Amino acid sequence: MDIQRSASVAAAKRKRRIIVSVLAIIFIAGVTLGLSRLKPAAPTVERSTIWTDTVKRGPMIRQVRGLGTLVPVDIRSISSLTDATVERRRILPGTQVKADTIIMDLSDPVTEQAAQDAELQLKAAEADYKNLEVKVESDLMTQRSNAATVSADYSDAKTKAQIDQQLCKLGVISGQACQSSETHAQELATRNQIEEQRVAINTKSVASQLAVQQAKIDELKALYELKKKQLDALHVRAGIDGVLTEVPVVEGQRVTAGTNIAKVVDPTHLKAELKIAETQSKDITFGQPASIDTHNGIIDGTVMRIDPAVINGTVTVDVKLDGHAPGERPDLSVDGTIDLDRLANVEFVGRPAFGQENSTVSMFKLDPDGKGATRVTVKLGRSSVNAVEILGGLNEGDQVILSDMSRWDNVDRIRLE
Numbered sequence: 001m002d003i004q005r006s007a008s009v010a011a012a013k014r015k016r017r018i019i020v021s022v023l024a025i026i027f028i029a030g031v032t033l034g035l036s037r038l039k040p041a042a043p044t045v046e047r048s049t050i051w052t053d054t055v056k057r058g059p060m061i062r063q064v065r066g067l068g069t070l071v072p073v074d075i076r077s078i079s080s081l082t083d084a085t086v087e088r089r090r091i092l093p094g095t096q097v098k099a100d101t102i103i104m105d106l107s108d109p110v111t112e113q114a115a116q117d118a119e120l121q122l123k124a125a126e127a128d129y130k131n132l133e134v135k136v137e138s139d140l141m142t143q144r145s146n147a148a149t150v151s152a153d154y155s156d157a158k159t160k161a162q163i164d165q166q167l168c169k170l171g172v173i174s175g176q177a178c179q180s181s182e183t184h185a186q187e188l189a190t191r192n193q194i195e196e197q198r199v200a201i202n203t204k205s206v207a208s209q210l211a212v213q214q215a216k217i218d219e220l221k222a223l224y225e226l227k228k229k230q231l232d233a234l235h236v237r238a239g240i241d242g243v244l245t246e247v248p249v250v251e252g253q254r255v256t257a258g259t260n261i262a263k264v265v266d267p268t269h270l271k272a273e274l275k276i277a278e279t280q281s282k283d284i285t286f287g288q289p290a291s292i293d294t295h296n297g298i299i300d301g302t303v304m305r306i307d308p309a310v311i312n313g314t315v316t317v318d319v320k321l322d323g324h325a326p327g328e329r330p331d332l333s334v335d336g337t338i339d340l341d342r343l344a345n346v347e348f349v350g351r352p353a354f355g356q357e358n359s360t361v362s363m364f365k366l367d368p369d370g371k372g373a374t375r376v377t378v379k380l381g382r383s384s385v386n387a388v389e390i391l392g393g394l395n396e397g398d399q400v401i402l403s404d405m406s407r408w409d410n411v412d413r414i415r416l417e
Contacts, residue, residue, distance in 0.1 A: 053350035297325030
């Protein structure tokens with residue numbers, strides 16, 4: 001027999017279902033709201049793909065680095081002094097030479113003829129000088145002889161006048177005869193003075209005439225020396241001890257005056273030419289220590305020249321080498337490091353992939369357990385080749401990521417595995 005349920009029981013069941021439904025809806029809404037407010041999970045980064053370093057405190061050497069080449073200090077580019085034809089090349093590039101080693105022979109009939117003409121003109125001028133010297137000396141001797149004759153006549157006339165004056169006083173001769181003797185003596189005195197002046201003038205004239213001819217000789221001698229030098233230059237010599245590096249001409253080629261025909265360098269005396277980025281060159285000064293890596297050894301040196309011009313974003317810095325390394329030779333590629341200064345006691349860390357000196361950057365600082373990293377703002381100071389000064393945002397002992405983390409710019413935390 002069926003028992004009829006009461007209405008109160010059914011109502012209670014409906015009420016219970018409604019309450020359960022409302023609670024379920026509230027729970028689902030709360031979970032949904034909570035999940036919507038949760039931050040996205042930190043992305044995972046493999047530990048092996050990043051580069052980290054620890055902040056240290058102590059002395060830091062500021063350095064700049066640049067690539068470059070070894071360049072000879074002593075370079076002699078040989079040019080043709082005259083128009084000529086290459087007759088014979090005696091040695092090939094790469095040969096060691098002495099200063100008097102003949103590299104090649106040139107020929108030019110015009111130069112040879114000009115040298116001969118200059119020599120003949122010089123000899124003719126020297127002969128003319130000898131002839132002029134003999135002539136003026138002869139003329140001067142004649143003038144001196146005439147002056148000596150007049151001087152002797154004057155001396156005799158003067159003596160006679162003195163005697164006649166005494167005789168006149170004694171009444172032996174007349175006054176007219178005495179006056180005549182005195183007049184003759186005065187005339188000869190005047191002539192004697194004139195002759196002495198003439199001798200002095202002619203003596204000076206001799207020096208002037210010879211000086212004029214000597215100047216002509218000097219002029220022709222200079223011309224002859226020039227032509228002789230041009231003639232000797234047809235036998236092209238190295239000029240310095242070293243290695244012949246270039247001979248850009250061939251036998252039978254006609255070259256004009258000023259054409260580069262050979263190049264000799266001294267391979268034992270080299271310097272390093274470094275290309276330093278213009279942004280890093282502002283603190284470079286003369287005399288700063290440097291080290292040059294030739295890939296076969298390291299050579300110490302000092303900064304000897306700084307190019308004032310900027311070419312392709314770099315400044316050329318010449319470094320004087322204080323030693324040698326195996327295998328060094330001109331045009332060898334090298335790496336150079338220049339020491340700018342030494343910071344005594346600063347916090348520093350390895351140089352990050354991004355961030356210039358005296359700027360503010362964001363970096364990821366590792367958690368103490370090393371399983372995660374949080375983005376922090378770091379103030380950078382002066383920088384070096386492999387390190388940068390820390391002015392704020394990090395402390396000694398902190399570990400930071402130096403690798404390029406630009407792909408994680410939109411997150412403030414990462415997980416490391």
